[in-house]
Amino acid sequence: MVFRYELIKEDRDSKARLGKIYTPHGVIETPIFMPVGTRATVKAMTPEELKDLGAQIILGNTYHLYLKPGHELIEEAGGLHKFMNWDRPILTDSGGFQVFSLGDLRKITEEGVEFRSHIDGSKHFISPEKSIQIQNSLGSDIIMAFDECAPYPSDWDYVKKSLERTTRWAKRCKDANANPDTQALFGIIQGGMYRDLREQSAKEIIDLDFPGYAVGGLSVGEPADLMCEMLDYTVPLLPKEKPRYLMGVGSPDYLFEAVIRGIDMADCVLPTRIARNGTVLTSQGKLVIRNATYSRDFTSLDPECDCYTCKNYSRAYIRHLFNVNEILGSRLATIHNLYFLIKLMENIREAIKEDRLLQYREEFYKKYGYIK
Amino acid sequence: MVFRYELIKEDRDSKARLGKIYTPHGVIETPIFMPVGTRATVKAMTPEELKDLGAQIILGNTYHLYLKPGHELIEEAGGLHKFMNWDRPILTDSGGFQVFSLGDLRKITEEGVEFRSHIDGSKHFISPEKSIQIQNSLGSDIIMAFDECAPYPSDWDYVKKSLERTTRWAKRCKDANANPDTQALFGIIQGGMYRDLREQSAKEIIDLDFPGYAVGGLSVGEPADLMCEMLDYTVPLLPKEKPRYLMGVGSPDYLFEAVIRGIDMADCVLPTRIARNGTVLTSQGKLVIRNATYSRDFTSLDPECDCYTCKNYSRAYIRHLFNVNEILGSRLATIHNLYFLIKLMENIREAIKEDRLLQYREEFYKKYGYIK
Numbered sequence: 001m002v003f004r005y006e007l008i009k010e011d012r013d014s015k016a017r018l019g020k021i022y023t024p025h026g027v028i029e030t031p032i033f034m035p036v037g038t039r040a041t042v043k044a045m046t047p048e049e050l051k052d053l054g055a056q057i058i059l060g061n062t063y064h065l066y067l068k069p070g071h072e073l074i075e076e077a078g079g080l081h082k083f084m085n086w087d088r089p090i091l092t093d094s095g096g097f098q099v100f101s102l103g104d105l106r107k108i109t110e111e112g113v114e115f116r117s118h119i120d121g122s123k124h125f126i127s128p129e130k131s132i133q134i135q136n137s138l139g140s141d142i143i144m145a146f147d148e149c150a151p152y153p154s155d156w157d158y159v160k161k162s163l164e165r166t167t168r169w170a171k172r173c174k175d176a177n178a179n180p181d182t183q184a185l186f187g188i189i190q191g192g193m194y195r196d197l198r199e200q201s202a203k204e205i206i207d208l209d210f211p212g213y214a215v216g217g218l219s220v221g222e223p224a225d226l227m228c229e230m231l232d233y234t235v236p237l238l239p240k241e242k243p244r245y246l247m248g249v250g251s252p253d254y255l256f257e258a259v260i261r262g263i264d265m266a267d268c269v270l271p272t273r274i275a276r277n278g279t280v281l282t283s284q285g286k287l288v289i290r291n292a293t294y295s296r297d298f299t300s301l302d303p304e305c306d307c308y309t310c311k312n313y314s315r316a317y318i319r320h321l322f323n324v325n326e327i328l329g330s331r332l333a334t335i336h337n338l339y340f341l342i343k344l345m346e347n348i349r350e351a352i353k354e355d356r357l358l359q360y361r362e363e364f365y366k367k368y369g370y371i372k
Numbered sequence: 373m374v375f376r377y378e379l380i381k382e383d384r385d386s387k388a389r390l391g392k393i394y395t396p397h398g399v400i401e402t403p404i405f406m407p408v409g410t411r412a413t414v415k416a417m418t419p420e421e422l423k424d425l426g427a428q429i430i431l432g433n434t435y436h437l438y439l440k441p442g443h444e445l446i447e448e449a450g451g452l453h454k455f456m457n458w459d460r461p462i463l464t465d466s467g468g469f470q471v472f473s474l475g476d477l478r479k480i481t482e483e484g485v486e487f488r489s490h491i492d493g494s495k496h497f498i499s500p501e502k503s504i505q506i507q508n509s510l511g512s513d514i515i516m517a518f519d520e521c522a523p524y525p526s527d528w529d530y531v532k533k534s535l536e537r538t539t540r541w542a543k544r545c546k547d548a549n550a551n552p553d554t555q556a557l558f559g560i561i562q563g564g565m566y567r568d569l570r571e572q573s574a575k576e577i578i579d580l581d582f583p584g585y586a587v588g589g590l591s592v593g594e595p596a597d598l599m600c601e602m603l604d605y606t607v608p609l610l611p612k613e614k615p616r617y618l619m620g621v622g623s624p625d626y627l628f629e630a631v632i633r634g635i636d637m638a639d640c641v642l643p644t645r646i647a648r649n650g651t652v653l654t655s656q657g658k659l660v661i662r663n664a665t666y667s668r669d670f671t672s673l674d675p676e677c678d679c680y681t682c683k684n685y686s687r688a689y690i691r692h693l694f695n696v697n698e699i700l701g702s703r704l705a706t707i708h709n710l711y712f713l714i715k716l717m718e719n720i721r722e723a724i725k726e727d728r729l730l731q732y733r734e735e736f737y738k739k740y741g742y743i744k
Contacts (some may be wrong), residue, residue: 064696069695076670106687298449314449319455323440323441
């Protein structure tokens, strides 16, 4: 198996760590932010643009790709990498989160989840085996176990039952993985906001021995403090020699807090989604470009940024593009937001290297503002 | 005045001509197709991408830019080139065509046109002087006289009155141009589908001595044969030492027919508009990428094309992008369509150089099909 995590350095003042993940499609430096390419495209971007920004790995969504265009078609195309023209690492989720989010449209049993498509109402069934089979067809470098992410809030009894099923499903996923040598299957720790259940889940999942572990069930609507507390408690339960992935986190402040608690990987649609709505991340905090105040502002989105957008376009121009609904507006804002997070993680890695991560965080928050 | 047209070669077998237009922002090789950037952006494209495709000049639309973001704002930004980050030549239309297309929302008088914005219903007035003032603010290299484009069909009396007013307006435009040394004002020949009126318009407009002439009022719904007949008749009336611009033409077959009749420049939203609807131009004719027949077609859009899209993506992938409404679909199709036309014009210039234009046209039509 080519997959391997290399721990390079631990931070002096926090649990942050510098590392490398080796995959069949190349090496990833951690901590890393992973842009989301839900439907075989990171919205509004080409693969070359992503590389220019420094993206080292992207996500694909199993649920969406299963429905359209279908995993068999992607397999026929030579896999997801070839289909979408991306030759660096890809991580796919299990589809579990999306399927569970369907609410009334889905029914959970021990065997798996029956659901109706959000597109056309057609009936489908995804089991742990099916999820892995789909991900095997996609050919992603890192694949995720099919888990249940309990909603927030959920009571202790529900979360306990749910995490225990997640463990049984994790075992089935491991058994089902047809390409363990080329597709690294990560286990997912659940347990909601309960310390004892996080501990139980971590123990059970780690016992199954996966090449990497995700912390699931966080950033699902709980207060930031509670997420941090859960990370404080859960991450130290994970083995040092394996990468740790926090699912669904992508705001600068959450990324800082996650990294400082020992997280190596994170993903979120946030930077790309808010970009298409005209909200951009800057060193001074978020900026809503449609605001009239920017109509004659000929400065760049972020004076401290040196991305393509900031080097070539003014706030006034980008505001105009959004005002008249031009695709280039979404493109320029997406480029900026992804660059902002990718560069932030680069700076974070540099700061860990130089034992000044906490200091860098303070400097960043002073201008950007902070969640708590 | 830096503006100059250089006639390099006349075709042996047709009225086609090879030339160069010198502008303050660089040289344009003719015959040329000009992509349209209505609202300070060629839809879905960056300026760098346009340059990579070989675009030498683009269009801007005065009516749209006047309404949003406003020409004063663009002037404040340093002009349209700087505002949109495009440093090659720009041609702007006069706004006349858009304003006349407003139907019930506009009222024409000798002084100009009163109209209501299609966006918010606000009242505006554009006169020949105002159109030129707006274009002076935009700072485009080639600006167009404010004319009336008579609809098709229109009776002889109406067209005669209309072209005579267009002549009076052309004179006022010339007098109004504040930057004759840096912004070349083109006159527009009208006259509908009437030979005598085309002749009258050509005579009157040429008498005013403009650095270039456009043939207006064609490609407005008349049969292809009639357009060709009007070109056959009108273009020879124009002086050889000035560039000739056919407005609103952008399908491969129309471009061939126009060039063969002595046209040097043409523009149209067609390639970019149909691209966003998923229709692409290929050497075998148009292709509607959403068709189910392409769902598992892993070949490129056009096997004879070497654009970025065709080098990297399959029909199946592009169909998927359109099926799930992803921006990248519009981007890839736009890149392909613009490349197709820009490359076609490059080939046409090469064919004129080598006295084999008519032969090239036959070869092209054999595969692509033909309008008539």
